[in-house]
Amino acid sequence: MLFSLRELVQWLGFATFELFLHLLALLLFSMLVALKVDLLTQQLSWWLVFVPLFAADGLSTYFTAIVSIRLYQENDKRLAVLRLLWVLTVLSLKLVCEVLLCQKLAEQDRARDLWYGLIVSPLFILLQLLMIRACRVN
Amino acid sequence: MSLAQRVLLTWVFTLVFLIMLVLKLDGKVQWNWFLIFLPVWVFDGILILMLAIKMAGRCKPGYDPRNGSPDLRLRTWYLTAMLLKLGFCLTLCAKLEKLADVKLTFVCIPLWTMLLGALVELGLYIFPERREV
Numbered sequence: 001m002l003f004s005l006r007e008l009v010q011w012l013g014f015a016t017f018e019l020f021l022h023l024l025a026l027l028l029f030s031m032l033v034a035l036k037v038d039l040l041t042q043q044l045s046w047w048l049v050f051v052p053l054f055a056a057d058g059l060s061t062y063f064t065a066i067v068s069i070r071l072y073q074e075n076d077k078r079l080a081v082l083r084l085l086w087v088l089t090v091l092s093l094k095l096v097c098e099v100l101l102c103q104k105l106a107e108q109d110r111a112r113d114l115w116y117g118l119i120v121s122p123l124f125i126l127l128q129l130l131m132i133r134a135c136r137v138n
Numbered sequence: 139m140s141l142a143q144r145v146l147l148t149w150v151f152t153l154v155f156l157i158m159l160v161l162k163l164d165g166k167v168q169w170n171w172f173l174i175f176l177p178v179w180v181f182d183g184i185l186i187l188m189l190a191i192k193m194a195g196r197c198k199p200g201y202d203p204r205n206g207s208p209d210l211r212l213r214t215w216y217l218t219a220m221l222l223k224l225g226f227c228l229t230l231c232a233k234l235e236k237l238a239d240v241k242l243t244f245v246c247i248p249l250w251t252m253l254l255g256a257l258v259e260l261g262l263y264i265f266p267e268r269r270e271v
Contacts, residue, residue, distance in 0.1 A: 020261065020264060
């Protein structure tokens, strides 16, 4: 659309398969949110609803670890370390945001001090990092 | 547009939307949800306009379809995806503003259709169909 798949892969630093994984997780997550809000308000906990997102983060980390090890073995050490560092940074920022949001939704009475500005702050950091990376890729 | 310009465009609209969303969720502003989604409307509007212009360019006399641009099927899918996203955002805003009493499942149907389409598109790219030699 605005970006080709090649440009997206270059910019975000994720493989096509990882993008597929995260999209699938988003689809399952949105389905579970709708299920929780419309039908199972009490039975389904927010931590369960967020499971697809956590699973996608875990699988993506595993995939990146394997790719980095392969790159390292093929003597592409600089690329292996750079890729590992970038993906781990992005995934950890995403994970922090997800955990904070989940905590806020699950414990609304006890998490009053946890305001949304704080929850979204990892995403603001991620946006800055993505802008810097876009300049490098360009 | 160069990659940097496109990234900047996406970045600015995402940043403004996130800031407005946080302000609304934290109760700092009492704006209408349709106003909070203003960056989304503008960004989607720009994208739809760009797509429509590119698709209209194919109707010009003397257009050569072999000049390397993505085919009409792909562009039609992009336009459909944009309209589905717009439909999802509009119904979500209507629900949040309590203008319509619809279940979240129905609100999410355009989003799910769009995500399924994107997954099929990516899936075809990752697992290309095997052609007989």
